[in-house]
Amino acid sequence: MPRILIIDDEPAIRKTLGTILEDEGHKTSACESGEEGIALFAREEFDLVLLDLWLPGIDGLAVLERLRGAGGTPVIVISGHGSVDSAVRATRLGAYDFLEKPLSLERVLLTVNHAISDRRLREQVRDLRRLALEEILVGESEPMKHLEQQIRSAAASHSxxxxxxxxxxxxxxxxxxxHRLSPRAEQSFVDVNCAAIPEELIESELFGHRKGAFTGAIDDRKGKFELADGGTLFLDEVGDMSLKTQAKVLRVLQEQTFQRVxxxxxxxxxxxxxxxxxxxxGSEIANNTFRSDLYxxxxxxxxxxxxxxxxxNDVVLLAEYFLRRFAAETGQPKKRLAAAAAAKLKTYHWPGNVRELRNVAERLAILLQGDTVEPEDIQLGARADEPAQIAMNLTLKEARDEFEKQYILARLREYGGNVSRAADALRVERSNLYRKLHAYGIRVERP
Ligand SMILES: Nc1ncnc2c1ncn2[C@@H]1O[C@H](COP(=O)(O)OP(=O)(O)OP(=O)(O)O)[C@@H](O)[C@H]1O
Ligand SMILES: [Mg+2]
Known part of the structure; x- marks a missing residue:
């Protein structure tokens, strides 16, 4: 049911508008000053505002500016007879339309219904656009299939x-x-990055505040918990919340209620x-930096x-996916991943995971001149204690030997040069390992 806020100082007009709009199936709230209107607007959700321009206290245009700053809710202004000028100014300030006094009830209904269906349409377009840009979880590997299953069953529950x-x-x-797979998909997904918000602001961020609660609280404001009502709240980097905030969050989770700051x-x-x-x-709890009850x-x-x-192989699927995405974003043809380049991506250990791969793909999509990605085009971080990247112009035997040599060296380093222990770890006879060391010209101190 659309909710309409009426701001007009004339009781008769408030009453008439309220009655005809409620008859039409809308829900209305009314008030007689701009100050009250702004406060009400901050407190409740409205789909439309009817605003008289001529108000005691702060005037309609100033109210309009404040309301427009708050988001996409359409505002229809009501102007006195013969004051079309200010009505025009109002539309320039972003008013949806204007109505002139004396009000024609028919025109009121027509304009209101237009504004509401317009807004709905705009929201749908926005949702569709968002959906089109929405990132999908790419991956066909066993761990990803398992993850997807977990997501699906968790989505169906309310836990x-x-x-x-x-x-x-x-x-x-x-x-x-x-969230998208859950019954709350139509409602909002609100995320809070607990690590990014300064300690003294996080409470107001989560629970909202009343005007004047602290320096800088110039208005009533809703917090993330309220904004997520009916939907999902994502507490990201939750391990970075202070103990004080943890206590407050715990209380909301226990009681589902809270107060604004x-x-x-x-x-x-x-x-x-x-x-x-x-x-x-687990270790945060052991260090007393995270509450176990909240956990x-x-x-x-x-x-x-x-x-x-x-x-x-998801590494390759993801690389192709990101190359396609970045190509589409820059309007360029998608670059092809040579087989050797794909192999290089697969052997890397990806300490920065998908974000690192995404950055690599973005760099290639933007900076690489040709249309094919070759292994030498890909720059990856090194890891000193891992087998080096193997050059791709070797024969199979050379590549196998090179890998074996690097691998043995890495394991030897891991065991501090202790051949017996490295041999155990590699599951080869010690004598066999010595032979290989000799063949590869690797010198170790015999204990
Ligand atoms: N399976 C996937 N398919 C497609 N894109 C993915 C996949 N996994 C991650 N991404 C993309 O990789 C980037 C990093 O993912 P995301 O931000 O979800 O990681 P995170 O675990 O929250 O990272 P951080 O630990 O830094 O907070 C994002 O751009 C995300 O869209
Ligand atoms: Mg993250």
Whole structure:
């Protein structure tokens, strides 16, 4: 049911408008000054505002500016007879349309219905556009199939989910996908990056505040919990929340109610909470930097996102996917990944996971001149204790020998040059390993 806010100082007009709009099936709230209107608008959701331009206190144009700053809600202004000038100014300031007094009720209904269906259409277009840009979870490997299954069953439930995984492995995209597959998909997905918000602001960010609650609180404001009402709240980097904030979040999770900072009123919300972290909360708990009671509240369903290095050929699928995306964004033809280049991507260990791969693909899509990506075009980070990247112009035997040599060297380093232990780890006879060391010209100190 569309909700309409009427701001007009004439009681008769408020009453008439209220009556005819309610008869049409709209829900209305009315007030007699701009100040009240702004406060009400901050407190509740409206689909449309009817605003008299001539008001006591702050005038209609100033109110309009404030309301327009707040988002996409259409405002229809009502101007006194013969004051078309200010009505025109109002439309320039972003008013949807204007109505002239004395009001023709027919025209009021027509304009209101237009504005509402317009807004709905605009929202649909926005949703569709967002959907088209929406990132999909790419991957066909066993770990990803398993992950997808976990996401699906978690989505169907109402339980809280704690998503863990290395940097850049896809925790946020997993949270978004989960929301999209859940019964709350039509409602909002609100995310809070707990690490990015300064400690003194996080409470107001989460719970909102009342005007004047602290320096800088110039207006009433809704917090993320309220904005997510009916939908999903994603607490990202939850391991970075201070103990004080953890205590407050815990209370909301227990009681589903809270107060705005500086507010008295108890607000009740229906929010599904998803949380993510790349920290090991177990050790955070041991160090007393994370509350175990909060941990158990958040971790009803644990989902672990596998590191990219464990996803086999997904690396290549993802690389192709990102090359396609970046090509589409820049309007250029998509670059092809040579087989040797794909092999190079697959052997790398991807400490930065999918985000690192995405950056590599972006660089290639933008900077590479030709239309084919060759292995030497790909620059990857090195890891000193891993077998080096093998050059791709070797014969199979040369490549195999080179790999074996590098691998043995790496394991030897791992065991501090102790041949017996390296041989155990490699599951070869010690004498066999010595032969190989000799053949590859690797010198070790005999103990
Ligand atoms: N399976 C996937 N398919 C497609 N894109 C992915 C996939 N996984 C991750 N991405 C993309 O990789 C980037 C990093 O993913 P995301 O931000 O979800 O990771 P994260 O685990 O939250 O990272 P951080 O630990 O840095 O917060 C994003 O651009 C995301 O869209
Ligand atoms: Mg993230």
């Amino acid at each position: 809280r989910v704690l998503i863990t995984g290395e940097n850049g492995s896809g925790k946020e995209i997993v949270a978004r996908t989960l 500086g507010g008295q009123q108890t607000i009740r919300v229906d929010v599904r909470v998803l949380a993510a972290t790349n920290k090991d909360l 158990y509240r958040l971790n009803v369903i644990p989902i672990e996102v596998p590191p990219l290095r464990a996803r086999g």
